Amino acid sequence: MTLNLVVLGFYFLILFGIGIVASRRIKTMDDYYVGGKTLGYWLVAFSARATGESGWLLLGLTAMGAMAGVSAYWVVIGEVLGVAISWFWMAKRFKILSDKYQSITIPDFLESHFKAKGHTLRSIAAFCLSAFVIIYVSAQIDITGKAFETFLGVNYFTGAIAGFLIVVAYIFTGGFLAVVWSDFFQGALMFLGLVLLPVVAYYSIEHQGPILESLEQIDPKLTNIWGGFDDPWMQLATMGGFAFIGLGFLGSPQVYVRFISVRNTKEIDKGRWVAILFTLISDAAAVSIGLLARYFFTEIGQDPESVLGLAGEDSLMVLLKATFPAVIIAIYIAIILSAIMSTIDSLLVVASSAITRDFYQKILNPKISNDKLGRLSSVVTLVMALFALLVAMIVALTVPGRTVFWFTIFGWSGIAATFCPMIILSLFWKGFKQKGAIAAMLVGFLGVPFFKFFVQNIEVIGPYFEKLDVMGPAFALSFIAGILVSKWSKEKSLGELHA
Numbered sequence: 001m002t003l004n005l006v007v008l009g010f011y012f013l014i015l016f017g018i019g020i021v022a023s024r025r026i027k028t029m030d031d032y033y034v035g036g037k038t039l040g041y042w043l044v045a046f047s048a049r050a051t052g053e054s055g056w057l058l059l060g061l062t063a064m065g066a067m068a069g070v071s072a073y074w075v076v077i078g079e080v081l082g083v084a085i086s087w088f089w090m091a092k093r094f095k096i097l098s099d100k101y102q103s104i105t106i107p108d109f110l111e112s113h114f115k116a117k118g119h120t121l122r123s124i125a126a127f128c129l130s131a132f133v134i135i136y137v138s139a140q141i142d143i144t145g146k147a148f149e150t151f152l153g154v155n156y157f158t159g160a161i162a163g164f165l166i167v168v169a170y171i172f173t174g175g176f177l178a179v180v181w182s183d184f185f186q187g188a189l190m191f192l193g194l195v196l197l198p199v200v201a202y203y204s205i206e207h208q209g210p211i212l213e214s215l216e217q218i219d220p221k222l223t224n225i226w227g228g229f230d231d232p233w234m235q236l237a238t239m240g241g242f243a244f245i246g247l248g249f250l251g252s253p254q255v256y257v258r259f260i261s262v263r264n265t266k267e268i269d270k271g272r273w274v275a276i277l278f279t280l281i282s283d284a285a286a287v288s289i290g291l292l293a294r295y296f297f298t299e300i301g302q303d304p305e306s307v308l309g310l311a312g313e314d315s316l317m318v319l320l321k322a323t324f325p326a327v328i329i330a331i332y333i334a335i336i337l338s339a340i341m342s343t344i345d346s347l348l349v350v351a352s353s354a355i356t357r358d359f360y361q362k363i364l365n366p367k368i369s370n371d372k373l374g375r376l377s378s379v380v381t382l383v384m385a386l387f388a389l390l391v392a393m394i395v396a397l398t399v400p401g402r403t404v405f406w407f408t409i410f411g412w413s414g415i416a417a418t419f420c421p422m423i424i425l426s427l428f429w430k431g432f433k434q435k436g437a438i439a440a441m442l443v444g445f446l447g448v449p450f451f452k453f454f455v456q457n458i459e460v461i462g463p464y465f466e467k468l469d470v471m472g473p474a475f476a477l478s479f480i481a482g483i484l485v486s487k488w489s490k491e492k493s494l495g496e497l498h499a
Contacts, residue, residue: 007330011337014185039261041271046187048258049083049278053343056408057286058190058316058336059143064242065290066315069215069222072290074242076283082246083279086255087272092265093427094256103260105350106253106419107358113426114434115497119363124438126354128418128445129253130384133351136411137388140344142396143408147340150317151333156396163337164389168348168382186335191278193335194285201292201323211295218298222291227467237467244472245409248416251423254343254350293319348388352381409469410452417444417474425482430495436486444478 039047064072094109101112107125114121141160148159212223221228227238249255262268293315316336320329356377361368368376395407422440425432451470456462465473486493 007327007334011334039258039267040263041267041274043184044258044262044267045271045274045278046184048255049187049275049282053190053282056139056143056412057282058194059147060408061283061286062290062293062316065287066294067290068227068242069219069291069294070225070287071221071227071238072242072287073225073284074239075245076280076287078243078246079249079283080246080276080280081243082249084272084276086249086251087268087275090250090424090427091259091268091272094423095259095262095265095268097427098260105260105353105358106256106423107354108362109260110422110426110437111362113494114437116434121434121438122358122362124441125419126358128441129354129415130351132411132414132418132445132448133254133347133354134384134388134391135414136408137344137347137351137385138391138395139407139411140340140347141389141392144337144340144344145392145396147333147336151329151336157393160392160396161389163340163344164385168385187278189335191282193332194282194289197319197323197332198285198288198292201289201296201319204323205296211291215291215295218294222294233464234467237464240472241467241469244469244475245412247420247471247475248412250416251420252412252415253419254347254415256423257350257353289319290315296322348381348385351384352377355380355384409471410448413469413471413474414445414448416471417448417478419444421475421479421482425479425486426494429483429486431486431493432482433486433489433491433493435489435491436482436484439485440478440482443481444474447474447477450474 061072061075064075097103097113098109101109103109103112106129107122110116110125111119111122116122141164144163145156145160148154148162149156152159154162215222226235229235229238259268262271297318320332324332356373360376361373418441421444422437425440426437448470451465451473455473456466458465
């Protein structure tokens with residue numbers, strides 16, 4: 001326990017040091033929100049990936065590998081495709097336009113792109129973003145509490161509050177620069193930790209026999225890439241539910257603000273392969289960790305529903321304890337917290353910008369000075385963080401059976417379904433209109449809770465939608481709404497506005 005705390009203390013000192021150094025580089029609000037648009041491809045690629053993955057990668061995806069088996073690799077396929085499409089076909093187009101409009105937030109980009117006369121589009125975008133960011137940050141705080149409880153034996157609530165305070169502290173000191181620099185540091189740790197663990201575990205732990213054969217004896221579903229269901233529609237829904245997680249990389253604000261911050265489009269060309277390889281290797285390693293934990297520590301012939309202590313987030317810890325000495329385990333604990341905090345910090349900065357710049361400055365008080373806006377941003381960041389902490393505590397007390405996968409994916413899906421279809425249509429369809437953008441956001445925003453809490457409870461189709469989850473259906477509805485309303489609306493399209 002003492003060793004763990006010493007390692008974590010040293011790690012947190014590094015984060016605070018990053019925040020202090022970053023604070024000296026902040027001279028304008030552009031610096032605070034997007035790093036002055038001067039960042040290189042290594043920083044942007046690692047920061048985008050660390051933000052996009054979160055603690056779910058180390059705790060949620062490893063647990064999925066242990067519970068679902070090889071079918072969890074559909075997550076890897078979906079995320080790699082999502083990242084590749086984003087970096088190869090969307091990022092440069094978005095960067096060129098955001099520079100042309102001198103945007104520093106996503107609502108900035110939207111209002112300029114549609115040449116909006118009022119602030120309806122900006123207001124809806126800021127509200128939707130803030131609402132689901134709070135949910136997503138709450139999920140990350142929840143993971144923090146579980147990580148402290150699982151790996152350090154610290155009370156869940158104490159751990160959640162401790163992690164929350166650390167993140168807020170270095171955001172306050174360095175803003176977006178502190179977030180990106182810390183993301184690079186934390187992303188590198190996360191990548192190395194994920195790659196090393198399955199390799200070392202495979203060669204250091206005594207084998208029971210061929211891995212796939214042993215997994216099949218434990219539970220035949222573990223080796224079925226389609227999920228092992230007799231119903232082909234259930235297999236398709238399972239595959240889709242896993243793969244659709246990658247849709248969130250096609251326009252989520254916390255990821256796309258990195259493209260606003262990058263120095264130029266040449267850096268995007270350089271960074272695309274870094275981002276794709278990071279995703280492929282780290283995601284595949286996370287699933288493999290879960291599979292190896294299930295293989296090494298589950299008895300053949302055991303009830304498939306009982307996973308010998310591997311349920312949920314325990315699979316990673318079980319494999320760590322069997323593989324590494326205490327000092328390395330302490331470093332891994334720091335890596336896990338890195339993954340969690342790299343997402344919390346990014347989301348809080350994005351949400352703060354939505355409230356302070358996109359709502360207060362652009363709508364209520366355009367003449368506010370940068371100094372006052374900076375102070376207001378700090379206050380808003382703290383208030384939103386506290387609200388997210390409160391939501392996490394309420395969920396922890398009222399939903400004891402929740403999983404990392406459910407809570408995190410709900411928040412991730414909400415942001416993605418609200419913004420991604422609208423961003424895709426904005427970049428590639430000249431017939432898209434402002435009312436279509438508003439419809440796409442609202443339908444995506446409402447579609448996630450609709451499918452989660454209503455459709456999944458319908459007797460006949462509910463089980464299929466439970467496997468399919470909320471991302472794909474809500475994303476599709478948002479996309480359709482954007483197209484239909486644009487065709488119905490008589491206002492000018494993007495092609496006409498930019499002719």
